[in-house]
Amino acid sequence: xxxxxxxxxxxxxxxxxxxxxxxxxxxxxxxxxxxxxxxxxxxxxxxxxxxxxxxxxxxxxxxxxxxxxxxxxxxxxxxxxxxxxxxxxxxxxxxxxxxxxxxxxxxxxxxxxxxxxxxxxxxxxxxxxxxxxxxxxxxxxxxxxxxxxxxxxxxxxxxxxxxxxxxxxxxxxxxxxxxxxxxxxxxxxxxxxxxxxxxxxxxxxxxxxxxxxxxxxxxxxxxxxxxxxxxxxxxxxxxxxxxxxxxxxxxxxxxxxxxxxxxxxxxxxxxxxxxxxxxxxxxxxxxxxxxxxxxxxxxxxxxxxxxxxxxxxxxxxxxxxxxxxxxxxxxxxxxxxxxxxxxxxxxxxxxxxxxxxxxxxxxxxxxxxxxxxxxxxxxxxxxxxxxxxxxxxxxxxxxxxxxxxxxxxxxxxx
Amino acid sequence: xxxxxxxxxxxxxxxxxxxxxxxxxxxxxxxxxxxxxxxxxxxxxxxxxxxxxxxxxxxxxxxxxxxxxxxxxxxxxxxxxxxxxxxxxxxxxxxxxxxxxxxxxxxxxxxxxxxxxxxxxxxxxxxxxxxxxxxxxxxxxxxxxxxxxxxxxxxxxxxxxxxxxxxxxxxxxxxxxxxxxxxxxxxxxxxxxxxxxxxxxxxxxxxxxxxxxxxxxxxxxxxxxxxxxxxxxxxxxxxxxxxxxxxxxxxxxxxxxxxxxxxxxxxxxxxxxxxxxxxxxxxxxxxxxxxxxxxxxxxxxxxxxxxxxxxxxxxxxxxxxxxxxxxxxxxxxxxxxxxxxxxxxxxxxxxxxxxxxxxxxxxxxxxxxxxxxxxxxxxxxxxxxxxxxxxxxxxxxxxxxxxxxxxxxxxxxx
Numbered sequence: 001x002x003x004x005x006x007x008x009x010x011x012x013x014x015x016x017x018x019x020x021x022x023x024x025x026x027x028x029x030x031x032x033x034x035x036x037x038x039x040x041x042x043x044x045x046x047x048x049x050x051x052x053x054x055x056x057x058x059x060x061x062x063x064x065x066x067x068x069x070x071x072x073x074x075x076x077x078x079x080x081x082x083x084x085x086x087x088x089x090x091x092x093x094x095x096x097x098x099x100x101x102x103x104x105x106x107x108x109x110x111x112x113x114x115x116x117x118x119x120x121x122x123x124x125x126x127x128x129x130x131x132x133x134x135x136x137x138x139x140x141x142x143x144x145x146x147x148x149x150x151x152x153x154x155x156x157x158x159x160x161x162x163x164x165x166x167x168x169x170x171x172x173x174x175x176x177x178x179x180x181x182x183x184x185x186x187x188x189x190x191x192x193x194x195x196x197x198x199x200x201x202x203x204x205x206x207x208x209x210x211x212x213x214x215x216x217x218x219x220x221x222x223x224x225x226x227x228x229x230x231x232x233x234x235x236x237x238x239x240x241x242x243x244x245x246x247x248x249x250x251x252x253x254x255x256x257x258x259x260x261x262x263x264x265x266x267x268x269x270x271x272x273x274x275x276x277x278x279x280x281x282x283x284x285x286x287x288x289x290x291x292x293x294x295x296x297x298x299x300x301x302x303x304x305x306x307x308x309x310x311x312x313x314x315x316x317x318x319x320x321x322x323x324x325x326x327x328x329x330x331x332x333x334x335x336x337x338x339x340x341x342x343x344x345x346x347x348x349x350x351x352x353x354x355x356x357x358x359x360x361x362x363x364x365x366x367x368x369x370x371x372x373x374x375x376x377x378x379x380x381x382x383x384x385x386x387x388x389x390x391x392x393x394x395x396x397x398x399x400x401x402x403x404x405x406x407x408x409x410x411x412x413x414x
Numbered sequence: 415x416x417x418x419x420x421x422x423x424x425x426x427x428x429x430x431x432x433x434x435x436x437x438x439x440x441x442x443x444x445x446x447x448x449x450x451x452x453x454x455x456x457x458x459x460x461x462x463x464x465x466x467x468x469x470x471x472x473x474x475x476x477x478x479x480x481x482x483x484x485x486x487x488x489x490x491x492x493x494x495x496x497x498x499x500x501x502x503x504x505x506x507x508x509x510x511x512x513x514x515x516x517x518x519x520x521x522x523x524x525x526x527x528x529x530x531x532x533x534x535x536x537x538x539x540x541x542x543x544x545x546x547x548x549x550x551x552x553x554x555x556x557x558x559x560x561x562x563x564x565x566x567x568x569x570x571x572x573x574x575x576x577x578x579x580x581x582x583x584x585x586x587x588x589x590x591x592x593x594x595x596x597x598x599x600x601x602x603x604x605x606x607x608x609x610x611x612x613x614x615x616x617x618x619x620x621x622x623x624x625x626x627x628x629x630x631x632x633x634x635x636x637x638x639x640x641x642x643x644x645x646x647x648x649x650x651x652x653x654x655x656x657x658x659x660x661x662x663x664x665x666x667x668x669x670x671x672x673x674x675x676x677x678x679x680x681x682x683x684x685x686x687x688x689x690x691x692x693x694x695x696x697x698x699x700x701x702x703x704x705x706x707x708x709x710x711x712x713x714x715x716x717x718x719x720x721x722x723x724x725x726x727x728x729x730x731x732x733x734x735x736x737x738x739x740x741x742x743x744x745x746x747x748x749x750x751x752x753x754x755x756x757x758x759x760x761x762x763x764x765x766x767x768x769x770x771x772x773x774x775x776x777x778x779x780x781x782x783x784x785x786x787x788x789x790x791x792x793x794x795x796x797x798x799x800x801x802x803x804x805x806x807x808x809x810x811x812x813x814x815x816x817x818x819x820x821x822x823x824x825x826x827x828x
Contacts, residue, residue: 170716174714304584305719
């Protein structure tokens with residue numbers, strides 16, 4: 001084994017999820033246990049913390065608090081949306097990163113994020129190689145959108161999917177309480193991929209699912225949409241619709257941004273968002289009482305109804321990244337290879353090249369969406385259902401969530 | 415004991431809560447166990463089910479499914495918002511109700527709802543007395559708004575409060591993830607009373623609470639509001655605000671409906687609601703990135719994060735109503751008398767006159783709100799905290815909620 005001694009940095013990047021901190025916990029706890037890793041440093045707000053020399057000494061944290069990271073939504077170390085320049089055009093940031101790495105003798109770099117974060121990882125890794133600075137760089141995936149290429153699924157997705165399915169089932173109960181007409185539109189995150197909006201259909205397993213589901217994988221047709229809703233509403237007096245925020249017309253225009261004559265008077269759509277706009281149009285068309293509900297940030301931080309499977313896999317991804325790096329691996333992203341044969345779900349980690357995610361957004365296969373483009377087929381359910389299993393088991397204080405409380409002691413010296 | 419033999423009817427009315435079905439379960443199971451109650455009938459959509467002769471035979475239900483009612487949000491029998499006329503003006507409905515009561519020999523009537531439902535109870539009771547038809551009428555309280563007079567608190571409130579506090583704590587984590595500015599406005603139900611909006615402050619017990627809380631008990635001043643937000647935002651780069659949907663100006667105009675010159679351009683506020691409108695105004699004032707989040711129906715049907723205390727008390731209220739009626743009581747509402755002395759919470763039922771709730775909305779005492787009118791004082795926390803304790807313990811199937819599935823067999827004959 002090619003043993004490399006030195007410090008490690010763990011950074012978190014991009015939008016929060018319910019379990020990105022579980023991955024950080026996996027990295028931190030595994031790294032703290034390695035003889036060859038001399039220090040474990042947490043970067044404040046991702047790569048910005050490296051550039052700003054704002055690094056937390058993770059050995060100062062109470063181990064019991066580190067254990068609570070798996071139950072704590074959002075990024076405990078802080079996140080960023082900082083995009084590194086092409087090093088051939090401007091290598092200022094890279095020089096600075098190398099300087100910090102040298103200052104703390106950083107030989108391991110773990111970056112926890114989505115597409116852009118893997119790109120950051122890749123650029124840093126290539127630069128360090130070019131400069132003959134030995135440093136093992138590993139990506140740990142996360143995104144609620146589940147659009148990362150090269151992995152069966154992505155930590156963070158399943159907990160959001162479970163939040164969405166649970167909330168849809170509950171809202172269905174509420175929206176069916178009167179014997180008067182009611183149409184409910186639920187707006188779900190996912191700008192380009194419909195994994196989350198499709199997960200609303202899981203609510204049907206409780207007997208209380210949406211009647212219609214619209215994903216960005218299928219071009220949206222407003223007339224057809226209104227006809228779909230009217231048909232169900234006329235037949236049953238109720239209709240529950242789940243829509244992805246990313247639904248768009250055939251020309252690529254997002255429905256949420258479109259200001260056609262049909263949507264005139266709704267020019268302030270950015271105020272209330274897509275659900276409110278669609279609800280208003282349905283009201284015009286059917287006369288129904290309507291309610292637009294945007295799940296907003298709630299769906300990506302709802303750790304109280306997270307998936308234990310998701311938490312465990314997020315922990316595993318972090319652990320696997322450290323173990324692989326210590327064993328000599330670099331330049332890889334931890335991914336999942338899963339089998340669902342005969343209804344038995346098995347998930348194992350694999351190591352994929354960092355650029356496997358570049359420029360590819362993994363979308364819902366067209367054949368997992370029904371022909372009419374307004375519902376989900378069984379293979380989608382079979383894919384997602386194993387991922388949402390298990391209660392998070394999150395500890396409470398005063399019957400409210402007990403989140404990790406980190407001291408975040410800044411490193412002041414070597 | 416004055417034993418009265420005959421059938422009973424249970425009806426649910428008004429807006430759904432997470433635990434109104436627990437009260438129905440308490441009534442149904444207790445009634446089924448009484449020798450003097452010959453049949454237990456569930457009214458479809460409250461008093462409308464009586465008027466329409468749509469009554470379900472509850473003895474046909476699987477007892478295991480009845481047990482699941484306590485975990486099932488919304489009104490399983492169906493609800494209504496039907497207001498009975500003054501019987502001195504128009505007694506058509508009352509004659510019909512008497513006819514149905516006579517048809518099924520109904521001698522017990524339990525009605526589960528808020529202010530209007532207690533009024534319905536009261537009118538029916540008085541009419542039956544006038545017609546010399548012996549029938550014991552009992553009100554079982556529910557409302558998420560907690561504005562019922564004559565009771566320490568109301569079943570349904572605590573579960574909604576717990577949902578709100580949990581969600582606020584999670585959103586706080588999410589909204590603090592970047593080192594860039596961010597203002598979040600969370601809109602909470604409660605048109606005239608601020609019990610729910612105030613409960614957002616419970617999130618502070620997790621270390622992640624709102625910076626500002628606005629209740630309808632205090633007149634709203636837009637300039638002061640924007641100044642409050644700006645002050646906190648300028649100092650910390652973040653601000654999280656919880657507002658009641660019912661905040662209003664000194665002249666009584668709801669902020670959500672006001673179209674002053676200051677809100678021009680936001681005339682479509684009904685589309686996105688109050689949170690979106692306030693967020694947009696804060697953006698104009700501070701330049702901050704903003705996010706308006708409306709908890710909408712989610713907060714009143716979120717049984718997955720309900721309060722076990724609330725469920726137990728809702729069950730108890732239903733049981734107490736039947737036991738009191740069988741013992742000879744009529745014309746009463748079940749209420750709670752609670753003690754919190756020395757931090758020990760004790761809740762007991764009492765029986766109050768049905769008209770105790772008439773024309774009175776119980777509001778948050780002014781002294782439980784801070785002097786500036788933008789936050790909550792400790793007595794409010796001490797009042798609410800015992801009510802949200804305990805996990806609901808709701809069973810799952812596929813890791814999703816397992817709601818009660820009632821057969822709802824219509825009664826076709828005596």
